[in-house]
Amino acid sequence: MSSESSKKRKPKVIRSDGAPAEGKRNRSDTEQEGKYYSEEAEVDLRDPGRDYELYKYTCQELQRLMAEIQDLKSRGGKDMAIEIEERRIQSCVHFMTLKKLNRLAHIRLKKGRDQTHEAKQKVDAYHLQLQNLLYEVMHLQKEITKCLEFKSKHEEIDLVSLEEFYKEAPPDISKAEVTMGDPHQQTLARLDWELEQRKRLAEKYRECLSNKEKILKEIEVKKEYLSSLQPRLNSIMQASLPVQEYLFMPFDQAHKQYETARHLPPPLYVLFVQATAYGQACAHMKSSSQPPRQDKTLSVAIEGSVDEAKALFKPPEDSQDDESDSDAEEEQTTKRRRPTLGVQLDDKRKEMLKRHPLSVLLDLKCKDDSVLHLTFYYLMNLNIMTVKAKVTTATELITPISAGDLLSPDSVLSCLYPGDHGKKTPNPANQYQFDKVGILTLRDYVLDLGHPYLWVQKLGGLHFPKEQPQHTVIADHSLSASHMETTMKLLKTRVQSRLALHKQFASLEHGIVPVTSDCQYLFPAKVVSRLVKWVTIAHEDYMDLHFTKDIVEAGLAGDTNLYYMALVERGTAKLQAAVVLNPGYSSIPPIFQLCLNWKGEKTNSNDDNIRAMESEVNVCYKELCGPRPSHQLLTNQLQRLCVLLDVYLETESHDDSVEGPKEFPQEKMCLRLFRGPSRMKPFKYNHPQGFFSHR
Amino acid sequence: STPLQSPTEVFQALQRLHMTIFSQSVSPCGKFLAAGNNYGQIAIFSLSAALSSEAKEESKKPVVTFQAHDGPVYSMVSTDRHLLSAGDGEVKAWLWAEILKKGCKELWRRQPPYRTSLEVPEINALLLVPKENSLILAGGDCQLHTMDLETGTFTRALRGHTDYIHCLALRERSPEVLSGGEDGAVRLWDLRTVREVQTIEVYKHEECSRPHNGRWIGCLATDSDWMVCGGGPALTLWHLRSSTPTTIFPMRAPQKHVTFYQDLILSAGQGRCVNHWQLSGELKAQVPGSSPGLLSLSLNQQPAAPECKVLTVAGSSCRVDVFTNLGYRAFSLSF
Secondary structure, eight states: OHHHHHHHHHHHHHHSOSHHHHHHHHHHHHHHHSSOOOHHHHHHHSOHHHHHHHHHHHHHHHHHHHHHHHHHHHHOOSTHHHHHHHHHHHHHHHHHHHHHHHHHHHHHHHHHHHHHHHHHHHHHHHHHHHHHHHHHHHHHHHHHHHHHHOOOGGGGSOOOOHHHHHHHSOHHHHOHHHHTTOHHHHHHHHHHHHHHHHHHHHHHHHHHHHHHHHHHHHHHHHHHHHHHHHHHHHHHHHHHHHHHHHHTOOHHHHHHHHHHHTTSOHHHHHHHHHHHHHHHHHHHHHHHHSSOOSOOSEEEEEESOHHHHHHHTSOTHHHHHHHHHHHHHHHHHHHHHGGGHHHHHHHHHHHHTOBOSOEEEEEEEOTTSOEEEEEEEEETTTTEEEEEEEEEOSSOOOOOGGGTTTSOTTTTTTTSSTTOOSOSOSOTTHHHHHHHHTOOOGGGGHHHHOBOOHHHHHHTTOOOOSSSOOSOOOOOHHHHHHHHHHHHHHHHHHHHHHHHHHHHHHHHTTTOOOOOGGGGGGSOSOOOOEEEEEEEEOHHHHHHOTTOHHHHHTTOOOTTSEEEEEEEEETTEEEEEEEEEOTTTTTSOOEEEEEEESSSEEETTTOHHHHHHHHHHHTGGGGGOOSTTOTTHHHHHHHHHHHHHHHHHHHSOOOTTSOSOOSSOOOSEESOSOBTTTTBOOOEEETTTTEEEOO | OOOOOSHHHHHHHHHHHTOOEEEEEEOTTSSEEEEEETTSEEEEEEHHHHHSTTOOSGGGSOSEEEEOOSSOOOEEEEOSSEEEEESSSOEEEEEHHHHTSTTOOOSEEEOOOOOOOSSOOOEEEEEEEGGGTEEEEEETTSEEEEEETTTOOEEEEEEOOSSOEEEEEEOSSSSEEEEEETTSEEEEEETTTTEEEEEEEGGGSTTTOOGGGOSOEEEEEEETTEEEEEESSOOEEEETTTTEEEEEOOOOSOEEEEEEETTEEEEEEBSSEEEEEETTSOEEEEEEOSSSBEEEEEEOOOTTOGGGOOEEEEESSSEEEEESBTTBOOEEEEO
16 A cells, blocks of 8 residues: 555656655654654544635636636736746645645545554454354353253153152152252252162062072972983873773873873864863763762764874975975976876875874764764865764674665765765865866765764864855854754764664564554554555655655755655555655655555545545654654654554545445544545554544 | 655655645635645645746645644635634634634634534534625534524524535525435535425436446535535536426546536546536546546635636645646646
8 A cells, every 4th residue: 555655646746846745754854864754644634624615715716717828828928927827836835735735635534544444453352252152152152952852761661650759768868858849959869779778679689589599499409309200100000000091091092092192183183182172071961960970971082093094294304305305306207107097196185185193083982882983084184174984883783685885875964964974075165176286075985084074073173154154263162162062962862763773674674663662652552554664765766756856846856855655565466655754853854655556556646535645654653762862753654654544545435336345444443434525544543542634 | 856865755755645635725815725735734725826927836836824723624714804614523723814823723613503412513614695795604514504604603504414515515595504425415505494395316316327437416506596515426416496406417437626617617536527518418628637536626716816826636636736727737736
């Protein structure tokens, strides 16, 4: 700035006359040497306003002078020169004043600038200071909020409640008088108490640990003792076996069975457990009412190889290896195998129908010491159970020819529950599996595999709802338990009814109708008609008979029934009776269809009395049931049929036009011969009066 | 058909299989038909529903079935308000107006004065005598009992038959009743004098006698001077005044029901068919039904329901065959 000012000053100096400038410099020189003169100091003394007035005045004077000079000059003339000179001098003085004023202005400006600068610097410093302070404030505020937000560990500790604290903590920790008013102190005290408590608990824990250690050691010692005991016990057990056997207490055997049972598949296990439980319950019930009996009605056993069953549950790694091996093998041998596709399918079928190696054996003992042996199998891949049945009797049975199917494994349990013929798989999913390997129906395999009756599935706790096929069927204990008792009772009834039939058949085949003494009252003492034939006939033959159409049409001749033909004779009259024996005998009666050959062929379609005879044995069978469980029904029906034939023949009106006596003289006592629009004969026998009347 | 399996199903099937429908009666409105069977049940069928164009299988089943008697219901007739049913020695009256309601009880029951017997005699035939508002009952005790429907008292007993009575028929003009019985005689009774007027022993006439079938007269119908009867002897048309058989109808099987219809005689009996005869003895038609033997024919001629004018036939099955026109069986109602 100073250089600038000097630059500006220089041309001024040049333009000026030089003298005053010279003088001035000189003066300044002198000032420096001797007397100090400072224009700067002078500036302070002068009033800028006045200077401004002076400046204005000077400028006006100059303008006036200039205008006068110009005026003079324009007027021209020699005398004017002096005046112009004078005026020039005056102007010069004014110029000097202007110059002085200019200098002063410059100094003032400089001074002002300096002052401004100084002030600005001051302001800057203050500003900086202010910012520092603001920053500091902000920082402190942040610190404060940080402090405020600080989460102390103690907040996470669950402390005991205040009341509890003041109640339990010793006074030297709680310091109630200090802490009551001061929450901080209170918290500290509570924390102290917590610490104290925890220390105590830690102490306790350590004690317990050591205690446990001690006990463990004790257990170890005792275990060692026990294991040393095992061989001794074993030897005792071994020694006690004969005693057990002698006393009929098969504890050991049962134990072994339960060991084996662990390897049973779930449905068989359910069956095993439930059947065992039911057997025990039965034994208890018996023993509570009677002196303890050793023979159980129901005994349960497991058959089959446990090792094979165990092998099924081996880790599947081996089998996977096997599979990959076999895959490789297959690749190699595809060419060889292709021609034997049938064999392959056969293998697949066999695999699908594979049984679990273990099976459950149920022996159901009936009253007459006959035993129903049931073997339950589980088909692993089909997830169904099957059963094979066998009946053994206490005494050897002479098997009548017609009784062949009665006790055969294939039919003895058929339709135990209505419609349950055990020829179809109960698991709806199986059909899809069969389709894959080309099995049409399970029917072809039941002889080998056993029958998959529905009740068998239920005993095993398997339930296959028809509406919604499920992916996983879980063996259900409650299902099995709920069906156990009914099924066992049905099985017993079935065996007994079959054995009873068996016995009856043996007599029937020899033309003897074995009426028991307690059923004798149902029939008159003298029965002339005789049973001469009792044979089994095929279902198809029955369907082909001309007098069985009604039964077939009514849906009473299903293929699960057994069919027989009886022939009753008296003189020239021959009465054929086609019999349908429902597997549900005797709750479902045998159904008779009759055809009488005497003076022409008479059936229910051309003789109302034949129809009435059928109705007597088929519909009024309830009075022929005899004492419960009415196993004698068939015999009684046949005997009734003989009586009915007697009545029919004896009451036949005599044809006056035919010579000679009646073939069948009336021996039965009848109140009336005919009754009603259809001229019914008196078929009803009245005990004990012994006469016949109409129903 | 699907095999039946449960004991109750089998028992019901057997019961149906051995059912015999003995009697029928059309309601006074002509829209309902009552049928009685050998188990003592009466079933009420709705003819109008079964004959309507939108009839379903259910409309061929009874509207209601109830146990009316302990023994078979051998005979039924309808008055303008009541259904009268009889069988096991008793006649019971049911109100047609209430019969369709569940749990309908009989209005009254009456038993004719029987001589005591080990067996209660059955009632085989009922006959209404509209002129004197009485009912004639006949059956097992070989007598005709007349009962006053007004008071319910038994007024007369007509004795003469030597065996039980099968059937009755009323002569329209004079108060005379015909009865046919197991003894082989048709007897004509005058109700005013309570005496037997005429006796025709059918089996004694060689042309209609069939000793191998027996003497019994199972059915009887009359129209002015003519009478037709059948049973053990052949079905024969008789001229009553002269007591001579005029036409013998060539039918081997014993007939159980006969009726005049316009210029025809309809008869049914052993065998599946309803036989249509000309008076001259010609067999005009044989229309097969569904039962192996027939016991009753019923012509619904109630003027109240002309749309239900049908012939219904029942017998030894649980079905009642309905003939909308005489030519063929339209359908069967079934118990």
